[in-house]
Amino acid sequence: MILKTKQLSKSFGGLKAINKVDFELPKNEIRGIIGPNGSGKSTFFNLVSGIYDSDPGSYIEFDGHDITFAPPHEIATYGLSRTFQLLRLYQDMTVIDNVMSGYHTRVPYKFFDAVIGRKKIWDQERAIKEEMMELLSFVGLADYAELNASELSGGQRRLLVLARAIAMKPKLLMLDEPAAGLSPVNVDNLMKIIMQLKEKYGLTLIIIEHILKVVMDTCNSVTVFDHGQKIAEGTPAQVKDDNAVIEAYLGKKMDDEEMRKALAV
Amino acid sequence: MEKFKSIIRDYPFIAFIIAFVILAFVPSVVFTDVYQSHLATLIFVNIVVAAGLNIVKGYCGQVTVGHVGLFAVGSYTAGTLFLYLGLGFWATLPIAIIVTAFFGVAMGIPSFRLEGPYLALATLGGGEAIRLFIENGNFFRSTFGISDIPTPSLMGYNFDSPDRYYFISMTIMIIAVYFSFSILRSGVGRAFMSIREDPICAAAAGINVKKYKILAFILSAMFAGAAGAVYAHMPPGYIHPNNYTVIEMVTFLAMVVLGGLGHIWGGIIGAIVITIVYDLTRPLYKYQLLIFGLTIVLTILFMPKGLGGFIDRYFLEKRFKKKTGTEKTT
Numbered sequence: 270m271i272l273k274t275k276q277l278s279k280s281f282g283g284l285k286a287i288n289k290v291d292f293e294l295p296k297n298e299i300r301g302i303i304g305p306n307g308s309g310k311s312t313f314f315n316l317v318s319g320i321y322d323s324d325p326g327s328y329i330e331f332d333g334h335d336i337t338f339a340p341p342h343e344i345a346t347y348g349l350s351r352t353f354q355l356l357r358l359y360q361d362m363t364v365i366d367n368v369m370s371g372y373h374t375r376v377p378y379k380f381f382d383a384v385i386g387r388k389k390i391w392d393q394e395r396a397i398k399e400e401m402m403e404l405l406s407f408v409g410l411a412d413y414a415e416l417n418a419s420e421l422s423g424g425q426r427r428l429l430v431l432a433r434a435i436a437m438k439p440k441l442l443m444l445d446e447p448a449a450g451l452s453p454v455n456v457d458n459l460m461k462i463i464m465q466l467k468e469k470y471g472l473t474l475i476i477i478e479h480i481l482k483v484v485m486d487t488c489n490s491v492t493v494f495d496h497g498q499k500i501a502e503g504t505p506a507q508v509k510d511d512n513a514v515i516e517a518y519l520g521k522k523m524d525d526e527e528m529r530k531a532l533a534v
Numbered sequence: 535m536e537k538f539k540s541i542i543r544d545y546p547f548i549a550f551i552i553a554f555v556i557l558a559f560v561p562s563v564v565f566t567d568v569y570q571s572h573l574a575t576l577i578f579v580n581i582v583v584a585a586g587l588n589i590v591k592g593y594c595g596q597v598t599v600g601h602v603g604l605f606a607v608g609s610y611t612a613g614t615l616f617l618y619l620g621l622g623f624w625a626t627l628p629i630a631i632i633v634t635a636f637f638g639v640a641m642g643i644p645s646f647r648l649e650g651p652y653l654a655l656a657t658l659g660g661g662e663a664i665r666l667f668i669e670n671g672n673f674f675r676s677t678f679g680i681s682d683i684p685t686p687s688l689m690g691y692n693f694d695s696p697d698r699y700y701f702i703s704m705t706i707m708i709i710a711v712y713f714s715f716s717i718l719r720s721g722v723g724r725a726f727m728s729i730r731e732d733p734i735c736a737a738a739a740g741i742n743v744k745k746y747k748i749l750a751f752i753l754s755a756m757f758a759g760a761a762g763a764v765y766a767h768m769p770p771g772y773i774h775p776n777n778y779t780v781i782e783m784v785t786f787l788a789m790v791v792l793g794g795l796g797h798i799w800g801g802i803i804g805a806i807v808i809t810i811v812y813d814l815t816r817p818l819y820k821y822q823l824l825i826f827g828l829t830i831v832l833t834i835l836f837m838p839k840g841l842g843g844f845i846d847r848y849f850l851e852k853r854f855k856k857k858t859g860t861e862k863t864t
Contacts, residue, residue, distance in 0.1 A: 342741055
């Protein structure tokens, strides 16, 4: 198991955004997370990546490390990388700097070497830059390397965020709605790149996605959230026919008797 | 030429040594009177402060308006060390840098919780508090100022006039700029920039946000401390609390903003331009604040990346056109 949570909870005031979720994820799996808006998917990501503190009694384990109380930067050093629903692009930095800043946990030299500015540093910096240029050309942004990130189009930004998250060579990559706002052609292209990256780097993936076709086609297994609780888990086919899932998305099927009662009130 | 370029790329300090040699000949070749050497020293002091301010404000994005307080700490550490212990420049400079670094930590702690205008208010309070503390303390000679701070001497040679002190301030400036250059070009500079752009995403990418924020404050404080000590020992060796008011802060800010926030040479370009303009507009001293305030506002409105960014942009667009053969769409 690369990621394991036990009794994971988080409440904002009286609202239980995540309520006692037990979650297990084996290595090399592609897990989809679906659920209606406000069901706690993004909160789950924020808890695991350490951006929110979880409520007492929760337990999160990543790759053998207890990360329940770890700050986000420490979790990142264990090899967990994520993207954000609102991208959080570094707008005023160049594209290549964006990707290189994702490399931070792997930077080999010490601070004082950098202050003195030894030759070693510039050699290593150049090596990093070359590696990151390779990554950029893999996602197809090499031509834009020196432009500001704010000058990219929406689809290019999604690719850049993906490249930035990959730059740290994570073990687990968590993608928060990677395909939101893309046209169907671009979605296919993006998913193809994600799959290639998974093969290349041996990633484990968690994908939150509202486009069900993407989830059903690419994921090995799917977890469904509703009202902060895990309501179903299994292969895409199993989840598709699960009554609780259908209820969460479409509402409950009623017979005539129930309908009459509901309308009377 | 290509070979020379690659040598500079591997050993950037060679470029700084060349700059040192060129600048060393400037007083004897270019300058016509002593006052110009004095002005050059002021420029160098301002460059050191602005380079430091660029780290914390331009790169790390922490809006600090109390930097002049740190500058004052540097000056007064040097001044009081001379006053009570009789120490000379070579002893006071490192002590001033270390003491100011501690004040930098104190100035940086609010940045964990505050950002933007709120942090500006907190640091403004910090800077003013330092000045008022100096102004009202007999220990620091309050409003009399500390006078007769000696100029440094090295191996029997005393740098006791502006044209001689020029070499001291220039050396410190070259070293400081070299350090800021290597720090900002490395991964540390990138970490600072990502904190400026988005602290949450920076944390998720493995950057220890608090550590790097404090690091930025310490580094810039050290620059300010060094500049302060150089300023205190500058002939005629007189410091007064009135040299560390908000007005000075506005000029420092104007330097960094005009030169280009987050541009590696930004503070340096700005310091040169603003110090010269400041000197030329001395007869219009009533309007100086107005001029610098307007400079900040107009630069942010029409040239948000400052002179440095403007120049960069020009070359970038040229390169992009050559590479892709198209005009860029922005």
